[in-house]
Amino acid sequence: MHDIKAIRENPAAFDAALARRGLSAMSSEILALDADRRAKIAAAEAAQADQNKASKDVGAAKARGDDAEFDRLRALVAEKKAEIARLTAQAAEEDAALRDMLSRIDNLPLDEVPFGRSEEDNVEVRRWGTPRSFNFAPKEHFEIAGVKPGMDFETAAKLSGSRFVVLKGAVIRVHRALAQFMLDTHVNDHGLTECWTPVLVKDEAMFGTGNLPKFTEDSYRTTNGWWLVPTSEVTLTNFVAGDIVEESALPMRMTAHTQCFRSEAGSAGKDTTGMLRQHQFEKVEMVTICTPETALAEHDRMTRCAETILEKLGLPYRTIVLCTGDMGFGSQKTHDLEVWLPGQNRYREISSCSTCGQFQARRMNARYRPASGGKPEFVATLNGSGLAVGRCLIAVLENGQQADGSVDLPAVLHPYLGGKTRISASGHLE
Numbered sequence: 001m002h003d004i005k006a007i008r009e010n011p012a013a014f015d016a017a018l019a020r021r022g023l024s025a026m027s028s029e030i031l032a033l034d035a036d037r038r039a040k041i042a043a044a045e046a047a048q049a050d051q052n053k054a055s056k057d058v059g060a061a062k063a064r065g066d067d068a069e070f071d072r073l074r075a076l077v078a079e080k081k082a083e084i085a086r087l088t089a090q091a092a093e094e095d096a097a098l099r100d101m102l103s104r105i106d107n108l109p110l111d112e113v114p115f116g117r118s119e120e121d122n123v124e125v126r127r128w129g130t131p132r133s134f135n136f137a138p139k140e141h142f143e144i145a146g147v148k149p150g151m152d153f154e155t156a157a158k159l160s161g162s163r164f165v166v167l168k169g170a171v172i173r174v175h176r177a178l179a180q181f182m183l184d185t186h187v188n189d190h191g192l193t194e195c196w197t198p199v200l201v202k203d204e205a206m207f208g209t210g211n212l213p214k215f216t217e218d219s220y221r222t223t224n225g226w227w228l229v230p231t232s233e234v235t236l237t238n239f240v241a242g243d244i245v246e247e248s249a250l251p252m253r254m255t256a257h258t259q260c261f262r263s264e265a266g267s268a269g270k271d272t273t274g275m276l277r278q279h280q281f282e283k284v285e286m287v288t289i290c291t292p293e294t295a296l297a298e299h300d301r302m303t304r305c306a307e308t309i310l311e312k313l314g315l316p317y318r319t320i321v322l323c324t325g326d327m328g329f330g331s332q333k334t335h336d337l338e339v340w341l342p343g344q345n346r347y348r349e350i351s352s353c354s355t356c357g358q359f360q361a362r363r364m365n366a367r368y369r370p371a372s373g374g375k376p377e378f379v380a381t382l383n384g385s386g387l388a389v390g391r392c393l394i395a396v397l398e399n400g401q402q403a404d405g406s407v408d409l410p411a412v413l414h415p416y417l418g419g420k421t422r423i424s425a426s427g428h429l430e
Contacts, residue, residue: 001099001102001103001359001360001362001363002014002102002105002108002359002362003358003362004030004034004098004102007027007030007031007034008031008034011027011028011031012027014026014027014108015027017108017109018105018106018108020109020113020115020324021106021108021109021324021325021327022117022324022325023105023106026101026105029101030098030101030102033094033097033098033101034098036094037091037094037095037098040087040088040090040091040094041087041091043087044083044084044087044088044091047080047083047084047087048080048084050076050080051076051077051080051081051084054073054076054077054080055077057069057073058070058073058074058077061073100213103207103213103214103363104213104214106327106329106330107210107327107329107330107331107332107356107357107359108332109324109327109331109332109333110332110333112333113321113322113323113324113327113332113333114321114323114324115323115324115325116323116324116325116326117323117325118323118325118326119322119323119326121323121325121326122320122321122322122323122326122336123320123321123323124318124319124320125318125319125320125321125335126318126319127316127317127318127319128307128310128311128316128317128318128319129310129311129314129315129316129317129340130316131316131340131342132316132342132399134342135403136403138342138343138345138398138401139343139398139401140273140274140341140343140344140398141274141275141343141393141394141397141398142273142274142275143343144397144398144401144405144407145404145405145406145425145426145427146170146401146405146406146407146423146424146425146426146427147171147397147407147423147427148427149168149169149170149171149426149427150167150168150169150170150171150172150423150427151165151166151167151168151171151275152165152166152167152168153165153166153275160279160280162272163264163272163277163278163279164278164279164280165275165278169427169428169429170423170427170428170429171393171397171423171427173417173429174393174396174397174409174413174417174423175282175389175390175393176416177413177416177417178389178392178393178396178413179257179282179284179389180416181309181312181412181413181416182257182284182309182386182387182389182392183255183257183284185308185309185312186255186284186286186305186386187255189308190253190305190308191253192253192254192255192286192305193252193253193254193255194254194255194256195232195235195236195254195255195256196256196257197232197235197236197256197258198229198235199228199229199232199235199258199259199260199261200222200226200227200228200229201226201227201229201234201235201238202225202226202227203225203227204238204241205227205234205235205238205241206219206227206234207363208234208237208238208241208360208363208364208366209233209234209237209238209330209360209363209364210329210330210359210360210363211227211230211234212227214329215329217263218230218262218263218264219261219262219263220261220262220263228261229258229260229261230260230261230262231258231260231283231285231383231385232256232257232258232260232283232285232287233285233287233383235256235258236254236256236285236287236383237287237289237360237364237381237383238364239252239254239289240252240289240361240364240366240379241364241365241366242364242365242366243366243367244367244368244369244376245289245366245367245368245369245379246368246369246371247291247368247369247370247371248371249368250289250290250291250294250368250379251288251289251290251291251294251298252288252289252290253286253287253288253298254286254287254288255284255285255286255287255386256284256285256287257282257283257284257285257389258282258283258285259280259281259282260280260281260282260283261279261280262279262281263279264277264279274394275390275393275394276348276390276391276394278390281388281389281390282388282389282390283385283387283388283389284385284386284387284389285383285384285385285386286302286305286306286353286382286383286384286385286386287381287382287383288301288302288381288382288383289366289379289380289381290379290380290382291368291377291379291380292357292358292377292378292379292380294380295355295357295380295382296333296355298355298380298382299333299335299353299354299355299382302353302382302384302386303319303335303337303353303384305384305386306337306351306353306384306385306386306387307319307337309386309387309392310337310339310350310387312410312412313392313395313396313410313412313413314399314410314411315339315340315392315395315396315399315410316339316340316399317337317338317339317340317347317350318337318338318347319335319336319337319338320335320336320338321333321334321335322334322335322336327354328352328354330354330356330359330360331354331355331356332354332355332356332357332359333354333355334352334353334354334355335352335353335354335384336349336351336352336353337349337350337351337352337353337387338350339391339392339395340395340399341394341395341398341399342398342399342401343398348391349391350385350387350388350391350392350395351384351385351386351387351388352384352385353382353383353384353385354382354383354384355380355381355382356380356381356382356383357380357381358378358379358380358381359381360381361378361379361380361381362378366378366379366381367379396409396410396413397423400422404425405425406422406423406424406425407422407423408421408422409421409422409423417429
C-alpha cells in the first residue's frame, strides 16, 4: 500500500518510480480522487458546524417566541443533517475507491535496483560452485532410473489432475530430510525462530501481504471463505498485523515449513513435465520484521541464509538482482538464487528474497514504537525462500545422478537418512 501523503508531496517522483517499473503515471488520477474525497470531508465538517449553530439557535428562538425563526432553524437543522449524511457517505465511497486503487499499484523499486523490462535485464551478482562435468548425458530428475519408482505422476493425475505428484520410498525420504536440514540450519546456525502456522487464512491476511486483491486468481479459496496460503510468508508476516511492537523486539526473524498452494494462473505451457512447477508443494520460508533503517542489511543477511543452504548441499548456484521490470508486486528489491540443473543445462530459480519496505506494513497497519520515543512508525518486512523443498530435491537428484541411474546424496543429508548415502538404480536408499 502506498502512502498518500508521499504522493501528495512529490507526485513526480511517484510517477518516475512507476515508470521504472514499466507502469503508467497514476499520480494525477490518485490525487484527483483524493482531492474530491477531502473536499467532501471538509464540506461535511462545515455542514456539521452549521447544524450545531442552528441547533443552538433553535432553543433561543423558541425561548423568545419567534415561531417563524424557530421553524426556519428546525428546517435548516434537518437540511444540514441530510447534507452531512450524503457527504459522509460519498467521502466513504471515495475513500474505499482510493484505498482499492492504492492497493493494486506495485511497490516502488529502490533507486539501486537496475532498470530493465524483463528477466533478460536481471544482473548477476555472484556465482558459487562449478557445475559438474558428466561423462554421460545427464537426465532430468524424472528420467533418472533410481528416481522413477519414487516419483509417480500417473497416480497423482488420477487423484488430482495435472501439476501434482506422489512421492514415495527413497525420494520422499530425501524430500523430508531436506526440509528438516533446512529448518535445523536456519534455527541453529542462522538464529531464526521456527514457527508452525495455519495454511488456511482469512481475506485480511492475504490482503496484508499483497496477494489480494490483485492476484485473486493465483490462489485457491475454500467454499467457506478461507484461502490456502501460497507460502507461509502470508502467515508469518501477518503475525504483527494491527500491532504496535517495541523497537527492542526487532528484528523478528522467523522460519516455517509448510505446504503451499498456487493455481499457477498464467503459466500454461511452462514446465509441464516433472515437478518443477506444481499446484501443491512445500517450502521453508523466511520472514523478517525490522525497522526500515535496517531492512537492506537484513535483506543481505536473509539472502546469505538461503545461499548457505545451497553451499552446504554442494549445489552450484548464482545470485542475481532482479531488474525493475521483473520484480514481484510487493518488492522494493529482490535477490533470486538460481541453482544449476544439469538435466536442463541451465540455472533455475530456487529462492527469491525480497525487501518490501513499509509496503506490506501499511496494508496490515503493523507498527513499532521507536526506542527514542515519538509516535509509532510502520515496520519493514522481508521474505525469502529458504528453500523451495521440491526444487531443492530436483537439484540434489540431478546433480548427484550417476551413469547407472543411481544418485549420490549430499553428505549433510546422511544423518537425516539413518546414515544412507545414495539412492540405488532400483530406487532404494543404501
